[in-house]
Amino acid sequence: VAEGSAGRPSPQGAPRDAPSPPRGRVLLGRGGEFDLIRRFLAADESDLPAEVHLGPGDDAALLDGGWVVSTDLSVEDVHFRRRWLTDREIGYRAAAAALSDLAAMAARPVGVLLSLALPPAAEVDAEEVQAGVREAATSVGAVVIGGDLSASPGPLVLDVVVVGRAERARLRVGARPGDEVWVTGALGASAAAVALWERGDEPAQVLRAAFAHPVPRVGVGSALAALGEGALVALVDVSDGLAGDAGHLAAAGGVRVVLEVGSIPVAGAARTALGEAGALEAALYGGEDYELLFASRPGAFERAAAEGAAGLPLTRVGRVEQGKGVWLERVDGSVVPVARGGFSHVEEGP
């Protein structure tokens, strides 16, 4: 079923002409095999019991009472390599990535469950992995509420389940033509670290930290939502690269998203490491920045106030139009669909 990364696990290839697929995801065939995964997850909404308010397809499921649940795999040599990270960082990073899915629902983290499959003795310090998971949970006010443990005959595998609560969850759906598209923080540093490691270099500390110690943007969603009715109308996290996650907003809203290349907040250290073009590729297609991407009604908030509420830089990176897919407005003013890749949301261009 899986092709490419399944047989040859690699967190990332170097930037190429075609965008890299999102790291950590199986490269499924363009047609039937990716569809089968979507079919599995896309339950017929009419089948959902009333107490499940939202099933698969968003960043997390939404249950009666405002409970939000998501699960996130981290597999050695697919999502990370052990030589890049300490055991504690492996745990922290897996949990932070999972917690980002709660941020992407504007949910408050409550609990974390860790399923841990441990390779043969002495290779991994399980206590350190667990300490990293607990560190990430504690950093956002969550507690460990369960887990499972097994041996693994091969890689270290973590599956982190996160449970949160949202008075009013924000979904991927909601963007409409005329909306602004905003992103928190800066992009591309995590992918730049991976690119350097994979070519045998050691990334600068700021790049390494972006990969090893991402900060889930919890609290940002609710802070923005509090700024006014239209301030936050659709929300995802940036885990698959800006282009990929803009594709989620576009697909969910039945709209097209135009990203303005000159506005994308590419991390300065990524520029230094990869050059202008390479860093832009990393921001668009690299993934695992764990920032938030959201749509706002035009002029729904004042940037200074919003940045104060979010505690982070906010950058308007594009706009919502009628159509579908993700498009890039180049600095010369031309508008082109994002390059086609193995990633279906990106294929919905023209």
Added chain:
Amino acid sequence: VAEGSAGRPSPQGAPRDAPSPPRGRVLLGRGGEFDLIRRFLAADESDLPAEVHLGPGDDAALLDGGWVVSTDLSVEDVHFRRRWLTDREIGYRAAAAALSDLAAMAARPVGVLLSLALPPAAEVDAEEVQAGVREAATSVGAVVIGGDLSASPGPLVLDVVVVGRAERARLRVGARPGDEVWVTGALGASAAAVALWERGDEPAQVLRAAFAHPVPRVGVGSALAALGEGALVALVDVSDGLAGDAGHLAAAGGVRVVLEVGSIPVAGAARTALGEAGALEAALYGGEDYELLFASRPGAFERAAAEGAAGLPLTRVGRVEQGKGVWLERVDGSVVPVARGGFSHVEEGP
């Protein structure tokens, strides 16, 4: 960290003098290393937010609004071997095992999330694995509400998250001296199938089915609870063998459980395959029967009515006394602690 099964994954060794450890669990050192896992999961209850009614330590976490959440790993060559099962059975079994944790809380299954790490292409039919998970979910009225997907550089790994709801969850804690101890169904067939496979034989169909197609006992808990106030005062599922799970009841209740060897409902096909002594070992220490084990106040229900409500045979297998640990009352009337093993709950004997 892990010893034994981590370096040499094996779903089960043949029955030995010492009880086999629960299959599918890492053999952790007797002291510090098992403790560290427990420390990780045993959050200080005072740290739990009010909306988490029960954290780690039971079969599942219990959240505000009656929501119940648990997660369960199934790792190739630890929990199963691919040559034993079809891909669909691998999915079914992993989900059924996870759903059993909801049964063990007397919770009604609502949703399932599947994290799936797939080995290199063409080895596993992912659609069949998914179909098996969906089959198990559907069989108990649950729907698929999410999941994650990754390549695996080694084994097939499934982590199944189950979400259920209980008006009144039943916990491990609650048994007190004088209570009766009951079990649903028959025990030992699943472990007998594994023992046969591991020695190169093919198990009889009924044994194979016990391993490949366990039926989570959902609904049994609430049916029993409805029979009267004291009918169901403490509840676990039998996933670690009768002795191991009786140890959970004993530890949680601060009591000792005396299992009456002559009363244990050993599966007939397990007797045929392993002989009397081997089948009893399988029932006590083999695990993965996914029946329910519970304590009742003396005479709190009438068996015929209870069996009608549960839709299953019920067998009184023992009694609760002051003390700690799990003890066996042999047919000759002598009472001995269960043999020591790698399993801490069993070590709490005298």
